[in-house]
Amino acid sequence: MLEVKNxxxxxxxxxxxxxxxxxxxxGEVAAIMGPNGSGKSxxxxxxxxxxxYEVTEGEVLLDxxxxxEIEPEERAAKGIFLAFQYPVEIPGVATMTFLKASLNAQRKxxxxxxxxxxxxxxxxxxxxxxxxxxxxxMKRPLNVGFSGGEKKRMEILQMALLEPRLGLLDETDSGLxxxxxxxxxxxxNALRAAxxxxxxxxxxxxxxxxxxxxxxxxxxxxxxxxxGTAELALELEKxxxxxxxxxxx
Amino acid sequence: xxxxxxxxxxxxxxxxxxxxxxxxxxxxxxSTTRRAEAFERFAAKGLPHRRLAAWHYTDLRGLLRDAxxxxxxxxxxxxxxxxxxxxxxxxxxxxxLVLVDGxxxxxxxxxxxxxxxxxVASLLDVLAEGSSFATDLLAAENLGSGEAMLALxxxxxxxxxxxxxxxxVRVAEPIDLFSFATARSPxxxxxxxxxxxxxxxxxxxxxxxxxxxxxxxxxxxxxVFALDEGAAVxxxxxxxxxxxxxxxxxTVLARLGAQTRFNSFTLMDTPGVTRRQSxxxxxGPHSNATFRGVTLLDAKSHGDTTLVVTHTAxxxxxxxxxxxxxxxxxxxVYQGKVVVAPGAQxxxxxxLSKAIFLADGASMYNKPELEIFADDVVCGHGATVGNLDxxxxxxxxxxxxxxxxxxxxxxxxxxxxxxEGVATDAIRDELTGSVExxxxxxxx
Numbered sequence: 215m216l217e218v219k220n221x222x223x224x225x226x227x228x229x230x231x232x233x234x235x236x237x238x239x240x241g242e243v244a245a246i247m248g249p250n251g252s253g254k255s256x257x258x259x260x261x262x263x264x265x266x267y268e269v270t271e272g273e274v275l276l277d278x279x280x281x282x283e284i285e286p287e288e289r290a291a292k293g294i295f296l297a298f299q300y301p302v303e304i305p306g307v308a309t310m311t312f313l314k315a316s317l318n319a320q321r322k323x324x325x326x327x328x329x330x331x332x333x334x335x336x337x338x339x340x341x342x343x344x345x346x347x348x349x350x351x352m353k354r355p356l357n358v359g360f361s362g363g364e365k366k367r368m369e370i371l372q373m374a375l376l377e378p379r380l381g382l383l384d385e386t387d388s389g390l391x392x393x394x395x396x397x398x399x400x401x402x403n404a405l406r407a408a409x410x411x412x413x414x415x416x417x418x419x420x421x422x423x424x425x426x427x428x429x430x431x432x433x434x435x436x437x438x439x440x441x442g443t444a445e446l447a448l449e450l451e452k453x454x455x456x457x458x459x460x461x462x463x
Numbered sequence: 464x465x466x467x468x469x470x471x472x473x474x475x476x477x478x479x480x481x482x483x484x485x486x487x488x489x490x491x492x493x494s495t496t497r498r499a500e501a502f503e504r505f506a507a508k509g510l511p512h513r514r515l516a517a518w519h520y521t522d523l524r525g526l527l528r529d530a531x532x533x534x535x536x537x538x539x540x541x542x543x544x545x546x547x548x549x550x551x552x553x554x555x556x557x558x559x560l561v562l563v564d565g566x567x568x569x570x571x572x573x574x575x576x577x578x579x580x581x582x583v584a585s586l587l588d589v590l591a592e593g594s595s596f597a598t599d600l601l602a603a604e605n606l607g608s609g610e611a612m613l614a615l616x617x618x619x620x621x622x623x624x625x626x627x628x629x630x631x632v633r634v635a636e637p638i639d640l641f642s643f644a645t646a647r648s649p650x651x652x653x654x655x656x657x658x659x660x661x662x663x664x665x666x667x668x669x670x671x672x673x674x675x676x677x678x679x680x681x682x683x684x685x686x687v688f689a690l691d692e693g694a695a696v697x698x699x700x701x702x703x704x705x706x707x708x709x710x711x712x713x714t715v716l717a718r719l720g721a722q723t724r725f726n727s728f729t730l731m732d733t734p735g736v737t738r739r740q741s742x743x744x745x746x747g748p749h750s751n752a753t754f755r756g757v758t759l760l761d762a763k764s765h766g767d768t769t770l771v772v773t774h775t776a777x778x779x780x781x782x783x784x785x786x787x788x789x790x791x792x793x794x795x796v797y798q799g800k801v802v803v804a805p806g807a808q809x810x811x812x813x814x815l816s817k818a819i820f821l822a823d824g825a826s827m828y829n830k831p832e833l834e835i836f837a838d839d840v841v842c843g844h845g846a847t848v849g850n851l852d853x854x855x856x857x858x859x860x861x862x863x864x865x866x867x868x869x870x871x872x873x874x875x876x877x878x879x880x881x882x883e884g885v886a887t888d889a890i891r892d893e894l895t896g897s898v899e900x901x902x903x904x905x906x907x
Contacts, residue, residue, distance in 0.1 A: 262861050266853075290863035302858040306876025312859070315872060320863035355876075372862065 293379025557636025
């Protein structure tokens, strides 16, 4: 479903991605691991459509269509979902208002009618219950005053509501304690489906104990330098990135 | 008294001729003399212009090329248009007072609903009686430090209401004060109303200026508040239907006795040139005044908020909190001046103006000023201008919310916290609705 071909990306003239190639298949959970500064978060932002990165070469294809030319909201409507490493606080916008605006905007872009309020509430309540999110949080401004764990759970809740084609999880494990990690991972696992793919970006193997990847990629200096099975992540955890990074250099 | 002859601009000369014509029709009343004095004060200064600090960003001498004729008394058609507008609104909970083309309309006003202890009189009747009230009304511009537009207002005032609340009267429902511009040719409207609130009394005044028929108008409106000890006033001002050719100068004058509370909110969301200016004096201790506002500007509209708060008495608190959104080639102005007189110790004064730009062609002028002549005070001011937060916008767009809708969500939130201070739920909801409507218009 997702094909990244020879992607070159710069920010302020500095090269971050250097001819990256990557494929995520339907139903697949692909993990990307790599040291700090290897370009993992940049990859997720570029796929989601953040404008401060300059793509100098290459393509990102979603179901065969190059999405680099379309706006972030259009990418979202086509099924790209980025779970942010640092979910943004939006004072004054109630979480519920945001969720409804988001869901209905995507439905509208796909030619579907707005959800009725009762149907919407039912969906939200079910998603909140499965992620152990307190319904009172929905009345609060989005992410404002939420703990790290609450913010990450809210990201997964949004993913559950929006039912994307591709879920990009950018260091979703950072800042989570074990209990929150388990809840978040269960939330992701519940969304695994034959017509959905995941790209899970993480520093640590720990998350992959909970979300079992089908494939593990190692990224360094803006490229994928090795691809393997879940075993590769365990190996990394034991020996560190040094062997692979040195190989690439 | 000789006619004034040393006018400078065509508009100023025309105002002179109009005033002479007006005076010729007036009976010999004490107020006639006071009007002439007021006009002389205006004539000595002329229209405010950019070389005056208080009008630097709203140059009326340049903006007011022609002085429109004072509006004639409304005919049946005008009154019907105003009635139709009112009937389309939700039925008022409280008293509704109506001015059409500057003239008070007792029959359109719900005077039968006046609670006990509340009296309403027509400004012109009060002036005709020659009571001390009349003098107060005419002299009120002293609070505005000799403002030329207030002097002009005192010279030309066509109508208005004098609302009196007896001691201890608490009016639960808002009192609507409507002023309609309905004329079929460009006109000048000049109104002046007074709200006198007795000791311990309280009221909400819902000031609404409505333009029907999309015509150019020049409005010069003054609303004077006098609060006795322990009184409380909530005030909301807004405009509806004014076209890009409209000029509106609205002045609030407030004198606060001891232990009073004054809470004012202004929504500026119409095209044209709008200046809302407030002059407030703390005459007694332990009082509190809050001014908040939301200003929404697009195209070439011009919105000016000017406030002068004078702490004469000690132990008073003043707050100013304004949010401005600028699109197109619009211009926003916020001038806040807090004056702390010698002896006004323990004054607590704060001003904050925040503006967001949606277009490169817009301009915002923030000018907070503090003049402090006492040594034990806490005063502060802040002003920010900027764009919407890129991280917030990207987050919303990454969830599928289109750019303009994402901007609207953030702008709505930006405006909302200034509206929160409005005491009446229904009015707060209407204000929120107006902001949403302005944003929707932008989105489409």
